[in-house]
Amino acid sequence: MDRIPEGRFRDMLHGVPLGHPLHPPLVQVPIGAWTSAALLDLFPRTHRAATALINVGIVTALPAALAGTTDWSRQNRSHQRVGLVHAAANGTALGLYLASSLARIRGRRGWGRALAFAGLTSVGVSSFLGGHIAYHMAGGANQAAYAVGRLPGQWRDIGALAEFPQGRPTAxxxxxxxxxxxxxxTEVSALVNICAHMGAPLSQGELRGACLVCPWHGSAFRLSDGEVVGGPASASQPTLQARVRDGRVSVRRSRGGAMVPRQRQRERDIERSAVSGTAQAGK
Ligand code: FES
Structure with missing residues (x-):
């Protein structure tokens, strides 16, 4: 899904405005519709309702697949390998449900039911693998979340200002x-050095405008508050408050300022054009 250009639509598919991936909530709709259809198929005179639910599942599976594939395109190899099997199981389920819907339209109810149950089995395999990617492999989890509670609430000296070279991210x-x-x-910014997306060391990233860009999949985080200016990361990067006193740098846990979603989106748009403008100029 690298054909989807960087920008607001792609960020929406990654779940940036939500603050977590969009794919998991989207899959609830087809899974719920298909599971309900299977229950209805167990009872007499529910054929039309079951067919309608199967069709709802088919239609709503498409945006869920688009969001999932977009996430998949910016994951690590190990996640992508399992993701391919997950996608194959989903594709099989979708094909079986399409065949079930056609059989039902043609009045072949027995086939319609059998194909739908086979589809639900495939959905079960796919859901198991999706859960494995999300929970066992932490694909889509905020990799930096653990760090927030471990940051000191009091100022902590981290060295002389001269130890931090101008304009170069330092670990x-x-x-x-x-x-x-x-x-x-004399301004200093500090962020947790584990990318919220998949854990890359941000100190190996690149500075673009007021953002730090991740070296692995290109998420751009605003230096001042860690906000995601461009995905695939959907969670903000934890930041620290930093100050310089007598030539020494100290940091402490950020108190965090809450912005309303619209304000966040406006700021993201402005920062994103600054980041891509800087990238263009650097080419
Ligand atoms: S690890 Fe993927 S964007 Fe940072």
Whole structure:
């Protein structure tokens, strides 16, 4: 799904406005519709309702598949391997439900039911694999979430200002939490150095405008507050408050400022055009 250009639509498919991936909530609709159809198929005189639910499942599976494939295109190899089997099981289920719908339209109710039950079996396999990717392999989880509770609430000295070169992301640590520090003049920004998307060290990323861009899949995080300016990351990057006193840099856990969603979206749009403008200029 790399054919979908970077931008608002792609970010929406990744779930950036939601703050978590869009694919899991979308799959609830076809799974719910198909499971309900299977229950109805067990009872007499429910044929039309079951067919309608199967068709609802077929239609709503498409946006769910689009969101899932978009996420898949920006995952690590190990996730992509399992994701391929997950997608194959979904494709099989969709084919079986299409055949079931056609059989029902042609009045072949027995076949319609049998194909739908086969489809539901395939959905079960696919759901198991989806759960494996999400929970066992942490695909889609916020990889940096654990760090927030481990950051100090009090100011902690992390070194002299001169230890942080201008405009170059520098890796350090606060306790056992890896942190990346970016210095611009006497201004210092600090973020957790584990990309919220899939855990890349952001200190190996690139600075573009007011954002730090992840080296693995290109998520752009605003330095000032960790907001996602461009996916695939859907969760904001945890930031630290930083200050310079007497030539020394100290950090502490950010208190965080809450922006309303519209304000967030406006800021994202402005920052995204700045990030792509900087990238173009650098080519
Ligand atoms: S690890 Fe994927 S965008 Fe950072």
């Amino acid at each position: 350090t640590a606060v306790g056992d939490v890896p942190v990346v520090v970016v210095r611009s003049g």
